[in-house]
Amino acid sequence: MMEIQCIDCQQTSSDPLAWRCEACGGVLDFSAYPPFDADAIDAHDFSLWRYRAWLPVEQHVSLGEGLTPLARVRISDDDLLLKLEYLNPTGSYKDRGTVTMMNHMASHGVTNVVEDSSGNAGASVAAYSTALGIHPRIYVPAHGSARKKALIEHVGGELMEIGGTQEAKTIAARQAAATIPYASHAYSPYFVLGQMTVAFEVWEQCQRTAPDVIVTPLGHGGLFLGFARGFALLHAAGYVERVPTMIAVQSDHSDPIVRAYETGTSDPAPISTGQTIADGIIVADPVRGRAVLEAIATTGGAAFRVSDAAIQSARATLARHGYVAEPTSATTLAALPQVRAHVGTSASVVLALTGNGLKYI
Amino acid sequence: MMEIQCIDCQQTSSDPLAWRCEACGGVLDFSAYPPFDADAIDAHDFSLWRYRAWLPVEQHVSLGEGLTPLARVRISDDDLLLKLEYLNPTGSYKDRGTVTMMNHMASHGVTNVVEDSSGNAGASVAAYSTALGIHPRIYVPAHGSARKKALIEHVGGELMEIGGTQEAKTIAARQAAATIPYASHAYSPYFVLGQMTVAFEVWEQCQRTAPDVIVTPLGHGGLFLGFARGFALLHAAGYVERVPTMIAVQSDHSDPIVRAYETGTSDPAPISTGQTIADGIIVADPVRGRAVLEAIATTGGAAFRVSDAAIQSARATLARHGYVAEPTSATTLAALPQVRAHVGTSASVVLALTGNGLKYI
Numbered sequence: 001m002m003e004i005q006c007i008d009c010q011q012t013s014s015d016p017l018a019w020r021c022e023a024c025g026g027v028l029d030f031s032a033y034p035p036f037d038a039d040a041i042d043a044h045d046f047s048l049w050r051y052r053a054w055l056p057v058e059q060h061v062s063l064g065e066g067l068t069p070l071a072r073v074r075i076s077d078d079d080l081l082l083k084l085e086y087l088n089p090t091g092s093y094k095d096r097g098t099v100t101m102m103n104h105m106a107s108h109g110v111t112n113v114v115e116d117s118s119g120n121a122g123a124s125v126a127a128y129s130t131a132l133g134i135h136p137r138i139y140v141p142a143h144g145s146a147r148k149k150a151l152i153e154h155v156g157g158e159l160m161e162i163g164g165t166q167e168a169k170t171i172a173a174r175q176a177a178a179t180i181p182y183a184s185h186a187y188s189p190y191f192v193l194g195q196m197t198v199a200f201e202v203w204e205q206c207q208r209t210a211p212d213v214i215v216t217p218l219g220h221g222g223l224f225l226g227f228a229r230g231f232a233l234l235h236a237a238g239y240v241e242r243v244p245t246m247i248a249v250q251s252d253h254s255d256p257i258v259r260a261y262e263t264g265t266s267d268p269a270p271i272s273t274g275q276t277i278a279d280g281i282i283v284a285d286p287v288r289g290r291a292v293l294e295a296i297a298t299t300g301g302a303a304f305r306v307s308d309a310a311i312q313s314a315r316a317t318l319a320r321h322g323y324v325a326e327p328t329s330a331t332t333l334a335a336l337p338q339v340r341a342h343v344g345t346s347a348s349v350v351l352a353l354t355g356n357g358l359k360y361i
Numbered sequence: 362m363m364e365i366q367c368i369d370c371q372q373t374s375s376d377p378l379a380w381r382c383e384a385c386g387g388v389l390d391f392s393a394y395p396p397f398d399a400d401a402i403d404a405h406d407f408s409l410w411r412y413r414a415w416l417p418v419e420q421h422v423s424l425g426e427g428l429t430p431l432a433r434v435r436i437s438d439d440d441l442l443l444k445l446e447y448l449n450p451t452g453s454y455k456d457r458g459t460v461t462m463m464n465h466m467a468s469h470g471v472t473n474v475v476e477d478s479s480g481n482a483g484a485s486v487a488a489y490s491t492a493l494g495i496h497p498r499i500y501v502p503a504h505g506s507a508r509k510k511a512l513i514e515h516v517g518g519e520l521m522e523i524g525g526t527q528e529a530k531t532i533a534a535r536q537a538a539a540t541i542p543y544a545s546h547a548y549s550p551y552f553v554l555g556q557m558t559v560a561f562e563v564w565e566q567c568q569r570t571a572p573d574v575i576v577t578p579l580g581h582g583g584l585f586l587g588f589a590r591g592f593a594l595l596h597a598a599g600y601v602e603r604v605p606t607m608i609a610v611q612s613d614h615s616d617p618i619v620r621a622y623e624t625g626t627s628d629p630a631p632i633s634t635g636q637t638i639a640d641g642i643i644v645a646d647p648v649r650g651r652a653v654l655e656a657i658a659t660t661g662g663a664a665f666r667v668s669d670a671a672i673q674s675a676r677a678t679l680a681r682h683g684y685v686a687e688p689t690s691a692t693t694l695a696a697l698p699q700v701r702a703h704v705g706t707s708a709s710v711v712l713a714l715t716g717n718g719l720k721y722i
Contacts, residue, residue: 043404044565044568046407046428046430046431046562046565046566047430062430062432062433063430063432063683063684064430064431064432064443064445064448067407067428067430068425069407069408069423069424069425069426069428069450070425071423071424071425071450072423073492082425084425084450087425087448087449087450088448089430089448089683089684090683090685091685091717091719127683127685128683130681130682130683131434131682131683147722150722151685151719151722154680154685154718154722155680155681156680156681204405204407205407207405319515319516320491320516320517321491321492322450322488322489322491322492322516323424323450324450324451324452324488324512324515324516356452356717356719357515358452358512358717358719358720359719359722361508361511361512361515361720
C-alpha cells in the first residue's frame with residue numbers, strides 16, 4: 001500500500017494536499033513504491049507515462065514530458081552519457097515531477113496553487129497549472145531575472161514579486177499556503193514521484209542495464225533521489241546488479257550537502273549561501289538532504305563542489321560539442337575530474353543536464 | 362538504388378557534396394527511398410536513429426534529435442495533436458535534417474562549411490558542425506536578432522555578418538560556396554532525408570496509424586515534405602491506408618505557396634516578401650515549392666495564409682495550454698479555422714510546432 005508518511009515521526013498523512021507533516025512539520029514521502037516489472041511498461045507511449053504503472057495519480061494530462069534523449073559524447077578523450085533533461089517541455093527536469101504533482105492536485109479539485117521559485121520550477125508549475133485549468137501564483141524575488149519572470153507570465157503564471165532577500169519569497173509563499181494549496185517542488189512527495197521515471201528511462205536507453213555512475217546538480221535533491229529510487233526499484237526487482245554510484249554536485253557558494261558528506265554527518269546543517277551562476281541550486285537547507293546523504297552512503301557515492309569559473313568553462317565545452325545547457329547543468333561536467341578520481345577512468349558515467357541554455361542566451 | 366538526381370533535368374549527381382545540379386543548376390533530390398518495413402525499426406534506440414535503415418549516411422553522431430513528443434491538447438473544444446519539434450536539441454525541427462546532412466558531409470571529409478540563416482537553421486548547422494569537428498561559417502544579416510547571433514556563436518559558429526537586404530547574406534554564402542562546401546538546409550537532399558523520420562514517429566505515436574491531417578508552417582518545405590514522403594513510404598508498404606491531407610501555412614507577408622495553390626499553378630512564382638513575426642518562414646522563392654504543391658494536390662490538401670495578429674493570438678493560446686512556441690510555430694494553430702473548414706470537424710489533426718519559444722522570451 002502506497003501511503004504518504006512523515007520521514008521524521010512516521011505519522012501517515014491523511015490530507016492528500018498536505019505539503020508537510022500535520023503532526024510535526026516534517027518532510028512527507030511515500031512509504032513504498034510498486035515493485036518494478038518490465039512487462040508493465042507501456043512501450044507504445046513515448047512520454048514518461050509509459051511508466052504510469054508506478055505513478056499513482058488519477059489524471060494524466062501531459063505536455064510531452066519525459067523520454068528525454070540520452071546522448072553519447074566524447075569530451076577530452078572521456079566517453080560520457082548526457083541525459084538531456086533540459087529537453088523537457090518547459091526547458092527543465094522539473095517537468096518530470098511537476099506533471100505528477102499537478103495532475104494529483106487537479107484530481108483533488110484544486111483550482112488555485114502557490115509556488116515559490118525564481119526560475120525553472122516557477123515556469124514548470126505555471127505551465128502545468130494553466131494546462132490543467134488551475135490558477136498559479138508564483139512568488140519570485142523582486143530583483144530576479146526579467147526573462148524568467150516573463151516566461152512564468154507567458155505560460156499563465158501570476159507573478160507575486162517579493163522584495164528583500166531570496167528567502168523572503170519562500171516565507172511569503174508559505175504564508176499564502178495556509179489557505180491555498182502549495183505546489184512545492186521542494187516538498188511535495190508527488191514531485192519526487194515523477195522524478196523516478198528518469199531512472200527507468202536511462203535503464204531502457206542503456207539496453208536495460210544500469211550505468212556505473214550518475215552525476216546530478218543538487219539543490220533540494222528531487223532529480224538525484226529520482227535516479228536513486230528508480231534504480232533501487234530496478235535493483236529490488238532483479239533488473240540491475242547494483243544501484244549506480246550516486247554523485248551530487250553543488251556550487252562552492254551553496255554546498256550544504258558537500259559539507260555534510262565531508263564531515264560524515266547524516267543530516268546537512270543549514271548554511272549561508274552566496275551568489276553563483278549555478279542559480280538553480282542555491283539552496284541553504286535541502287529539504288531532502290538526509291535522503292540524499294543516505295543514497296550517497298549506500299551507493300559509494302560522493303558530493304563535490306565546483307567554482308563558477310569551472311562551471312563557465314564546462315558550459316563552454318558543452319556548447320562546443322553542440323549542447324546548449326544552463327550554467328547549473330554544467331556543474332556536472334565541471335566536477336568530472338573529481339568524479340573520475342572517485343570512480344576511476346573505466347566506469348560508465350551519466351551526467352544529468354537539467355536546464356535549457358536557451359533561457360540564458 | 363538511392364541516387365541523387367536533378368528534379369529538372371534528371372541528371373544523376375556524381376559529387377556527393379553538390380548542393381545543386383552541376384548541369385543545369387536545378388534542385389537535387391533522392392531518386393528513391395528504401396521501402397518501409399516496421400521490423401527494421403531499432404526499437405531500442407530512442408532518437409531518430411531508430412530509423413537508420415532509411416538514412417543512408419555512414420556516420421551517426423547525434424545530439425539526441427528526434428522522437429519528439431506528440432502531445433494531445435483540447436483548445437476551444439477542438440481535440441488536437443501537437444508534434445513538439447521544438448524540443449529537438451537546438452530548439453527546432455531543423456536538427457532532424459541537419460543531423461543527416463552534417464553526418465553525410467563529415468563522412469566525406471568535410472572540415473569547413475558555409476550556411477546562410479539568421480535563425481534556427483544557423484544554430485542547428487553550427488551545433489552539429491562543431492560536434493562533428495567541422496568549422497561552420499554562418500552568414501547572417503547584420504541587422505538580425507542579437508540573441509540568435511549569440512546562440513550561433515555559443516555553439517561554435519563563426520558569424521559572417523552581411524549588410525544590406527535579407528537576400529544579401531544568401532548571395533554572400535553562395536559566393537563562398539564556390540570553394541567551401543555549402544551546408545544548405547534549403548538545398549541539401551540530405552536535409553530533407555532526415556526530415557522524413559518525423560512521419561515515422563507520428564505513425565508510431567498514433568499506435569501505428571496515420572492521422573487524417575498534417576499542418577506545418579511552410580518556408581522552403583523541408584518539414585512539410587518530410588511528413589509527405591515519410592507517410593508516402595508508409596502507404597506504399599501498406600502500413601497506412603492513405604497519406605494524410607497535407608496543409609501548408611504561410612504568413613500573409615510571405616505566401617508564394619498559397620498564391621500558387623489559389624491560382625492552381627504547379628510551380629510557385631517568386632514574390633516580394635514583407636516583415637512578419639513568423640520570421641522562420643520568410644521565403645520569397647521556396648526551393649522545393651513544386652514538390653510541396655504536388656503533395657498538396659495529391660493528398661487533397663491546401664495552403665493557407667495567416668496574419669501576424671492571428672499568429673500572436675495563437676501563440677498566446679498555446680502558452681495558456683503550457684506550450685512555449687515561437688511565433689512561426691503558432692501559424693499552424695492560427696490557421697485552424699481554415700483547416701477545419703477544409704477537412705471538417707471530425708478529422709484528426711496534427712499541428713507541427715517547429716521552434717522553441719524560449720528563444721523569444
